[in-house]
Amino acid sequence: MTQPTYNKTELLICLAARQMQDDTSAFIGTGVPMLAAALAKRMHAPNLVTFFEFGGVAPDLAVLPHGVGGSRTYHRGLAALGILDVMETAARGLIEYGFLGGAQIDPYGNLNSTVLGDQARPKVRFPGSGGASDIGTYCWKTIAIMPHDPRKFIPKVDFVTTAGYLDGPGARERAGLPRGTGPYRVVTNLALLGYDETTRRMKLLAVNPGVTVEQVVASTGFELLQASPVGENAPPTEQELRLLREEIDPTRLYI
C-alpha cells in the first residue's frame, strides 16, 4: 500500500485532531482547529463538543464557518449563546482544550499575536489578543498551531499576548492564573511538541513523517528539550484524508 499524498494543512489538521480525547470539549477557532475538531469527532472522539467564541455550541459543521461568529458555528447546534456565556463556561473549568496561534512562541509557550517591536509604534502590527488571552487563561490545555521557523520559535517573544508558563515553574500560579492550566501541545509542520513537567520548557515529542530531529532543532530558535525517545508521527491515514476531503471540507475552503 502506497502512502497517500497530503498537503501541510492536512497534516496539521490530522496531528491536531489526534491530540483531543473523546468526551471532552474544545474552544475552537476558524481554520485548522475547526477541521481538527470535525475530524476528531469522526475518528476517535464522537463526543467531543465544540465551543465557538461568540456563542455557538456543538454545531453540525455541515458547512464550515468562515469565522468564529458565523451562522455555521451554531447551525443545528445544541445552543446559541453569547461570547460571555462561552468564556465563563471556560472560566468555570468546563472547556478542556483551547487552540491558539501566533507570530512568535517562546520555550515556555508564551505566545505573541500582538506586535513585533514596540507596542506604541510597532514594526509589524498583528490583530491582537482576541479570545487568545482568555483561552490561554481558562482552558485546561492549550494547543498552539504554528509554522516551524527559527524566527517564530524564539527565546523571548516581543509581546506576551497569551500567557504560557511565563518564566517557568509556578509562574502561572503566582500570576493568579487558574491552577492546573497551561500549554499542552504545539503542532507544527515539522513536529509535535509538549512541555516538560518540571521545567515547563518546550520539549520535542515526535517528528513529522520524513522530518529529522536535527531539522526540528535547526528550525527552533531556542534550546529544545527532547523526549527519549523522540517519536515519529504517523502520516495522515487514508481514512483521515477521505473524511477531510469528502465530508469535512469538500469545497476545499481550508485544505
Add this chain to the structure above:
Amino acid sequence: MTQPTYNKTELLICLAARQMQDDTSAFIGTGVPMLAAALAKRMHAPNLVTFFEFGGVAPDLAVLPHGVGGSRTYHRGLAALGILDVMETAARGLIEYGFLGGAQIDPYGNLNSTVLGDQARPKVRFPGSGGASDIGTYCWKTIAIMPHDPRKFIPKVDFVTTAGYLDGPGARERAGLPRGTGPYRVVTNLALLGYDETTRRMKLLAVNPGVTVEQVVASTGFELLQASPVGENAPPTEQELRLLREEIDPTRLYI
C-alpha cells in the same frame, strides 16, 4: 353629587397612583403598587412602564399577578427578562419609582421588613429584604405604602432593611448610594407624606379625606414636619373607583 364610598385599600391605591408621572417607569410589587400602576396608566400616565422583579416588563395586567414572578407580570408584555436584567436596569438609573413597604419606618424613611428585636433571635421575624434593599438603592424615588400607626412610625427602626436617608443629609452619598436617590413619598391610610429637602426628615404634605392633622401627628411616633399649608387629598373619584372595580380588579382579588 354624593361622594362615592370607598375602602381603605382603594384610597391607598388612588393616592399611590397619583404620585407617578407619565412617561416614567416604576418598579412594581404585588398588591397596592400593581393596582396603583394600572390605575395611573388608565388615568394620567398612559406611558408609565411597569417593571416586575423577576423579569416582567410592561404586561397588559388584564389579569392581576399574584406575585412578582407570576406569568401575569409579563403576559402580552414587551419583554420577559430575568431578575438581574431588571435590577441592573434600575442600577443604570432607568427606573424612576420604586414601591416599598415594611413593619417600621423612621423619620428618615429607613424601612424595616426584617425583624423586631434582635436579628439572631428576633421577637418577630418578617420576610426579609427581598428586592426592597435593591429598589431602595437604585430607584430614583421610592414610595412607601404603610398603615399609619405610632408603633410603625418610630424614631429608630429595629433594623434598617432598606436605606432611606439613613441619619440625615448627605448620609446616603457618604454610604456610597447613588447620587440623587432616596425616599420620595409615604402613602398611608391617614395621609400623604414627603421629606424635607434640607433636613431629609419626614414631612406631612396632605391629610386624607376626613382626617385631621392632629390625628396624623398622634399616629406618628416621632416629630413630624408639616408643609405649610398641609393640603387635603381628594377622595377617590368615581372614575378612579369605576376603573378599579370594573376594569382593574373586577374579581376583587385585592380591593
Add this chain to the structure above:
Amino acid sequence: MSEQLQRGIRELLLQPDPDGVREWMREHKTMQLVDKRTTEAEAVRRLIQPGDYLATELYGSVRAPMSLVREIIRQGIGGLRIAGQGVMETELLIAAGLVASIDLTYQGWEVHGISPVLRRAAEGGRVEISEWSNASLAWRLKAAAMGVPFLPTRSTLGTDTFKYSAAKEITCPFTGMKLVALPATAVDVGLIHVQRADCYGNCQIDGISGFALELARAAKKLIVSVEEIIDNEEVRKYPERTLIPWFLVDALVVAPFGSHPGEMNGYYWRDEEALKDYLKQIQTEEGTREYLQRTVHDIPDHAAYLEQVGRARQEALIEARTRR
C-alpha cells in the same frame, strides 16, 4: 477614602473557591449526550447529601421545583444550607426541619403575608440567618457562574441588611467609589423547574428567566425537572432557545405539574384552593406536620401526589392557564 471599610458580621455559609470549583467541574461534569432522565427519588438520592448548600428557582408559587422539594423531605436529607429566596419551595424544607442555615433574602407569601414557618424557626432560634437582598443573591450566583470569587454592587450600602450579611465593603480602584463585594456561591445543588428539555437536558423556558441561567451555571450539581420532553431535533432547530445547555444538567426529572400548587406559564394556573389549604395548615406546627404527612410522607412519589390532586382539578388548572 480614609474611611474604615465595613464588613458584614455573618460567617460565609459557602467559601468562594474558583479553582476548587474548576477542578470539581472537570472531574464530575460530562459533555456526553446521555439520556439523563430519572425519577425524583433517584436524582435526590444520588445528588443531594446532608449538609449540602441548596438553591431553588424560580420563586414563589411560580415555576418552582415542588416535586423535587417534596422528595428531599421524603428522604429526610437534613442539615441543609439554603439560599432563601423562596415562598413555598424553601418554606417546606424549613417546615420539615431540614434547614440549618439560610442566606436569606425573602421568605414570605407576598400578598398572603409573612411566613409562619420562618417565624417559628427564626424566633425559636432553630435556623441561622444571614441577610441579603434579592439581587445580591442572584449576583452571588452570577459571580460563581462567571468563575470569579466576587462581584461588586452598590446595593445594600448603608443598611443592616449588609451588616448582617457576610459581604464586605471595597473601594473601586478606578473611581474610589465605595462598593459591596458579594462572595460567589457555587452552590452544591441547584433545583430548577422548566417547561421543556430534550432528554440530554437542553432546557427551554417560556417567559421570564428569573435567575435560572445564573443558578444553572453556579451549581456544582444541577437537577432540572420539566413539564415535558422534546425531541433533540427541536433543540437543534432553535439553538438560541437553549437557556440551560445539557452539560450543566446532572439529572432530568419529568414532572408534569411539577410546580403544583404553583403555576406554570403556558401549562397550568396556580391552585388557589390547594394554596389556601396549605396556608391554613402551616399556621400551627401540628397543621404543618399533618400537611407534610398527607402530601409527602404518606405517598410514594409525584405520580401519587398528582392522583391526590385529582384529574378534574388538574384539568381545571390547565384550562385556566396563561396562554400567549
Add this chain to the structure above:
Amino acid sequence: MSEQLQRGIRELLLQPDPDGVREWMREHKTMQLVDKRTTEAEAVRRLIQPGDYLATELYGSVRAPMSLVREIIRQGIGGLRIAGQGVMETELLIAAGLVASIDLTYQGWEVHGISPVLRRAAEGGRVEISEWSNASLAWRLKAAAMGVPFLPTRSTLGTDTFKYSAAKEITCPFTGMKLVALPATAVDVGLIHVQRADCYGNCQIDGISGFALELARAAKKLIVSVEEIIDNEEVRKYPERTLIPWFLVDALVVAPFGSHPGEMNGYYWRDEEALKDYLKQIQTEEGTREYLQRTVHDIPDHAAYLEQVGRARQEALIEARTRR
C-alpha cells in the same frame, strides 16, 4: 499578598462614572412607545458626535451594522474612540481615518489574515492602542450594563495584554486571589444590527447573541439597524424573545442587507466576491481610498449601495443563506 499589585500603563479612553451615567440615562432615555424608525443619515447625524466612544456588534462579517458604519464615513465624523472588536466594520472606520484611539482586542480577518488597514494605522503611529482580550471588552460592557464601575476577571493575568491595557490588579477580599479589575465602558454610542424589531425598538435576534445584550445596555446612545420590522403584536406574543427592549433604543434604521457584504443568519449568506474585492483593494492606501469612494462617498445612501450590489447578487445570497 504582600506582592505589589500591577496596573496597565495605558490611560483610560473612557472614565467609569456610574452616577454620571445614571443622570444621563434619566435625562435622555425615554420609556415612551414612539416609532423610532429613521434613516442612517438622520440617526448618525443626531446621535454621533466627533470624538465619541463607539462600539459595534456583532463581529467580523456577521450581523454587522455596515450601513451605519458607511454612513458615519459618509458624514466624516472623526476623532472617534472605538472598542475594537471587529473585522470589516471597525476596519472601515480606521481606513477612513476617523479613529483616534482603540481599546483593541482584535482587528483582523481570521482565516483571511491580518488587517493591512490596522497595520498602516498602527505602524504609522496614527492611532493610539490599548490592548485587551475579547472577553475583557465584553465584560467591560457588562460592567457598564450592571451599573458598576468595574468587574473582576482572571483573564490576561501575567500577560503584556494586561500591561498595555488600562486595567488594574486587585486582591479578592474573600480569597486573597489576584484578579484583574476591568473598568466599565458606558460607551457613547452602540451600533447593533439585528434580524427583527417592532417600530419601537423591541429587538429579536436569531442565533448567537454575541455581545449585543451587553452593548445595548452599556450604550448611552443606541442605534439599531434591522433587516425587517415586525408588528408589536409579535413582540407581545413572545416577550422572552425581546433581547433588547425598546427603551434602550434611540434610533431604529430599517436596513435590509444591512450586514452586507457580511452574512445574516436566516436572511443571506456572506458575499464572498465582494469580500475578496474589498480585501484586495485595502492592501494599498490608494485601493482603500478607491473602495471608500465607490461604496460610500459616491453614493447617497444604503438604497443606492444595494443598487450597486445588484438585485441578482442579493437573490443569490438569499438563496445561499443559512436556514434552520
